[in-house]
Amino acid sequence: MNNNRITLRVWGDYACFTRPEMKVERVSYPVMTPSAARGMLEAVFWEPQICYLIDTIHVVKRGRWFSFRRNEVAKVIQLGSVKVWMEAPEKFKPIQADDPGSKIPPKRESTRAQRNMLALQEVEYLITAEVRPTELGKQQPLVKYFEEIKRRARSGKCFHRPALGAREFAADFEYEEDAVAAFARRRQELCASQQPYDEDLGLMLYDVFALNDRAIGFQWLPEEAALTDVRPAKGKGKPAAPRFAGVQAEPQAVFFHAAVKQDVLDCHPDRVRFARRNND
Amino acid sequence: MSTILTNRHDFLLLFEVTNGNPNGDPDAGNMPRLDPNTNRGIVSDVCLKRKVRNFIAEFAPARNGNGYGIFIQSGPALERTINEAVDKNNKSAEAAVKWLCREFYDIRTFGGVLSVGNEVMKGSAYGQLRGPVQFTFGQSFHPITPLEISITRCVQTTIKEEDKERTMGNKHIVPYALYAAKGYVSPAFAERTGFTQGDLNLLFEALLHMFEHDRSAARGEMVVRGLYDFEHIGTQGETNAEQNKREARLGCAHAHKLFEGIKVGLKPGREFPQSFDDYEVVCGWSDGNLPKGVKLNKLSEG
Numbered sequence: 001m002n003n004n005r006i007t008l009r010v011w012g013d014y015a016c017f018t019r020p021e022m023k024v025e026r027v028s029y030p031v032m033t034p035s036a037a038r039g040m041l042e043a044v045f046w047e048p049q050i051c052y053l054i055d056t057i058h059v060v061k062r063g064r065w066f067s068f069r070r071n072e073v074a075k076v077i078q079l080g081s082v083k084v085w086m087e088a089p090e091k092f093k094p095i096q097a098d099d100p101g102s103k104i105p106p107k108r109e110s111t112r113a114q115r116n117m118l119a120l121q122e123v124e125y126l127i128t129a130e131v132r133p134t135e136l137g138k139q140q141p142l143v144k145y146f147e148e149i150k151r152r153a154r155s156g157k158c159f160h161r162p163a164l165g166a167r168e169f170a171a172d173f174e175y176e177e178d179a180v181a182a183f184a185r186r187r188q189e190l191c192a193s194q195q196p197y198d199e200d201l202g203l204m205l206y207d208v209f210a211l212n213d214r215a216i217g218f219q220w221l222p223e224e225a226a227l228t229d230v231r232p233a234k235g236k237g238k239p240a241a242p243r244f245a246g247v248q249a250e251p252q253a254v255f256f257h258a259a260v261k262q263d264v265l266d267c268h269p270d271r272v273r274f275a276r277r278n279n280d
Numbered sequence: 281m282s283t284i285l286t287n288r289h290d291f292l293l294l295f296e297v298t299n300g301n302p303n304g305d306p307d308a309g310n311m312p313r314l315d316p317n318t319n320r321g322i323v324s325d326v327c328l329k330r331k332v333r334n335f336i337a338e339f340a341p342a343r344n345g346n347g348y349g350i351f352i353q354s355g356p357a358l359e360r361t362i363n364e365a366v367d368k369n370n371k372s373a374e375a376a377v378k379w380l381c382r383e384f385y386d387i388r389t390f391g392g393v394l395s396v397g398n399e400v401m402k403g404s405a406y407g408q409l410r411g412p413v414q415f416t417f418g419q420s421f422h423p424i425t426p427l428e429i430s431i432t433r434c435v436q437t438t439i440k441e442e443d444k445e446r447t448m449g450n451k452h453i454v455p456y457a458l459y460a461a462k463g464y465v466s467p468a469f470a471e472r473t474g475f476t477q478g479d480l481n482l483l484f485e486a487l488l489h490m491f492e493h494d495r496s497a498a499r500g501e502m503v504v505r506g507l508y509d510f511e512h513i514g515t516q517g518e519t520n521a522e523q524n525k526r527e528a529r530l531g532c533a534h535a536h537k538l539f540e541g542i543k544v545g546l547k548p549g550r551e552f553p554q555s556f557d558d559y560e561v562v563c564g565w566s567d568g569n570l571p572k573g574v575k576l577n578k579l580s581e582g
Contacts, residue, residue, distance in 0.1 A: 014417060064317055069307040070324050073352060076393040076407075082376040097330075097354040114306050121317065156534030157527070160410075160466035167414045168325035170464055172536035 004131045004142060005055060006149055007179040009186070010040055011124035012171040015063065015164030016117055020205055020253060026117040028165065030199070031260060032057055034267040035207040036165050037127040043162035044173065045149045049137025051214050052129040057265040058183045059197055061190070063120035073097050074113040123164065124186070128179045130268070134214070150175060183263070196262045203275055204258035208251045211269055282478035285412065288512040288531040289465040289480065292539055293328075293487055293504065295418070296458045296556055300500015301426075301451065302418075303327040311452045312426045315419070321457050323418035328461060329390055330354065331490040332483065336385050338493060341482065346474065347383040348482075351392065377409060381473045388473045389413045389483060412470040413483060418461035421544055422553055424454050451498055456554050458505065462539060467529045484509065484579055505556055507579040508563065510538045515573035532573030541565045556582075 016028040017036050034054040041052045073095050085092040100110040131149065133142050152158065153175035162171045176182040187194070207214075255275040258265060266272060295302075303323040304310035313322040333350050340348035381388045391411030432446045441447050465480060484507065491502035512531040514524030541564040550558040565576050 013419070066315070066317070067307065068324070069305065070326050071306070072326070076395045077351070077380065077387075078395050079373055079376055082380055082394075086376060086379050094349075094351050094353040097352050116307070121315070152530065155532065156537070157530035157532070158466075159530065160468050161414060161464040161535070163414070167410070168416055170414055170416050170462065172534065174534065 004146060005128055006041075006131060006146070006153070007126055007128045007176040007182065008041060008044070008153055009060075009124070009126050009174045009176045009182060010162065010164070010171050011061070011173075012164045012169055014066065014119055014121055014169040015123045015171075016119035016169060017165040025115055026119070026166075028117075028119050029204055030062070030120070030201060031059055031258070031265050032123070032125050032127075032164070033205050034256075035205060037125070037129070037267075038207065040127065040162040040164075040171065040173065041129055041149075043160050044158045045145075045152050046159070047137075047145065049134060049140055050142070050145045051132050051134050053132055053269060055128040055130050055266075055268045056126075056179065057267060058126035058128070058179055059260060059263050059265065060126060060183060060186045061122055061124035061192075062197060063123035066119050066121040068117045068119060069114055070117070071097065072113050072115050073111045075111040119165075119169070126176060126179045126182055126186075197260055198262065199260045201258040201260065201265075203255045206254040206256040206267070206269075206272075206274065208253055210252055210254060282476045285465065285467050285470040285475050285477050285480055286525060287528040288467055289463075289509055290512075290531075290535040290538055291463045291465075291484075291507060291509040292542055293418070293461045293463065294458060294506035294544070294561065295461075295491065295502060295504045296456070297454050297499070298456050298501040298503075298555070299453045300502060301453055301498050302457075302459065302502060304452070304498075311428075312424065312454050314424065314426065319423035321420035321424040321454060321459060323459055323461065325415040325417055325461075328415050328418065328490075329386075331494055332389075332486045333386050335486040335490045335493055336482070339486075340385070344478075345382075346385075346388065346476065346479070348385045349383050350386050351380070351384040352386060378474075381409075385479065385482075387411070388475050388479060391469070391473065409473065410469050411473055412466050412468075412475045414464050414466075416462045418459040420457040420459045421559075422457070422546075424457045426452050426454055428452055453500060458544070458553065458556065458559055460544065462535075464535065488580055503556075504580055506542075506561060506581050508542055508581075509577040509579055510535070511575045511577055513573055513575050527573060533571035537571070538565075538574065 015032070016026055017031075017033045018026045019029055034057070037054045037057055038052050046052075075095050077095075081093070096110045097112050098110045100112055131142065131146055133140070133145075137145070153173060156173075158173070162173055163169050164171045256267065257273040257275065258267070301310070301312045302321070303313050305313045308314075313324065314320070315322055333352065334354070336348060337350045337353065377394065380392070386392075387409065389411050390413055391409045394407045394409060428450050429452070430448055430450045433449045434446050436442050436444060436447055469475070487507055488504055491499075491504060494502070510533075512528050512533070514527035515532055516524045516527065518524075543562045543564060545560050545562075546553060546558055547560045553559060561582065563576075563578070563581070570576060
């Protein structure tokens with residue numbers, strides 16, 4: 001056991017932790033996923049020198065199911081089309097979000113699609129995560145990053161606004177010293193029933209990368225930038241080094257067997273059972 | 281051309297509807313959106329974004345380095361042509377994304393999803409362009425009672441009904457409701473999309489006036505009753521400008537605490553809100569008690 005753990009209390013009016021098997025009409029998992037929890041911590045603070053391993057998620061408020069249908073567009077921006085428009089602006093075509101059934105002229109080609117979303121309403125969680133140094137951060141004292149996270153979470157600073165699964169479901173957060181104590185306190189404040197929440201959730205998305213890749217350190221770089229150095233080469237005849245010498249990791253869904261026991265979803269990789277396609 | 285946005289903003293928008301339908305629910309025959317658990321009214325984030333887009337499309341300022349095109353269009357908005365083509369030699373994906381951000385106000389503000397033509401990276405963070413501005417759902421402060429109003433129409437909508445003199449139709453209204461929506465602006469994403477201070481000012485202008493240019497019989501009267509913008513400016517003195525800049529980017533206080541300072545309640549003796557007059561909106565923040573490093577811009581009140 002080490003003490004490099006931080007706890008963040010997060011809450012919001014709505015949440016949707018979309019199940020990957022049902023992404024046309026979004027359906028949320030009943031509980032926050034470890035990847036969503038990681039995303040929230042990273043919204044507050046993250047540097048390539050550290051990574052978060054989600055330890056446990058305390059379910060303070062489970063929330064209620066909530067269904068919602070909105071008009072969306074079924075099209076994404078095609079990179080190829082953008083390149084054409086850059087050269088010939090007169091060929092530009094916006095994405096039309098008109099009602100396709102509309103009888104009012106002019107008739108346009110519309111890509112509007114009505115999509116449903118089964119989300120959660122009024123949720124609150126306590127995220128406890130272990131802060132680990134990556135290969136890039138081995139030389140630095142971890143306490144430096146640890147203190148920075150604490151400082152930010154305490155004073156409400158964040159790199160960008162954290163969200164519960166989707167950006168329209170913005171979340172608030174607060175630093176908590178101790179997850180168990182905070183959980184007991186919140187339960188009392190909410191006058192919630194003391195009936196513990198137990199549920200076997202089956203397979204749940206753990207994250208979108210293999211854990212071992214993450215431990216190396218992690219940077220999103222466009223292909224060109226990963227291979228070329230933008231810094232001027234120092235000294236005579238010194239070849240420009242690549243900006244990042246690591247392996248290029250591709251997104252890869254990893255699932256685990258999730259079960260909420262006594263209000264707690266345990267998700268530390270040392271303690272959970274992963275489902276993998278090939279035993280690597 | 282103004283500078284890239286450097287300060288975090290959290291804003292609260294209060295708006296009301298009188299005898300109208302602010303946002304229909306396609307799941308319920310276009311009834312006003314309603315949270316079945318609490319009976320409070322809801323206005324979706326995309327509904328608000330649509331209104332901002334429509335406002336910008338109609339009142340786009342003159343090009344000043346950045347264009348003000350709208351990529352996701354709806355309704356009879358004027359077709360705007362983009363006049364400036366870029367260097368033909370630069371064909372990288374990064375250049376294309378930059379071009380999109382420069383030309384289109386909605387992409388610069390709300391972001392977008394790009395198809396990168398790679399099956400593996402599809403839908404991943406690689407193809408996502410996250411915009412600095414995010415809206416939450418608008419929620420009414422009190423339960424709403426949607427009414428269905430039957431109307432007679434003297435114009436027939438289908439050929440089958442042509443011989444009839446009048447047909448029946450219906451529409452839904454909310455007699456009165458006051459809604460609140462929260463918005464957040466993250467400067468870290470503003471740096472990526474090139475969202476400027478001028479763009480933010482334009483967004484606020486759009487929020488203040490979007491309902492005035494969106495009048496329709498169905499929507500009744502919609503009025504903005506408050507726009508409180510909390511700007512994070514940094515807690516340090518003027519001598520420590522560098523540190524101030526860093527703080528302003530990350531913010532100086534919890535957003536929920538800032539929003540909690542604006543109290544909206546019914547006046548004593550009123551039980552069922554029928555107009556804005558029944559509400560009491562009290563801004564508990566003054567220069568003296570605002571958290572250090574935060575500035576409140578009351579862009580609209582009452």
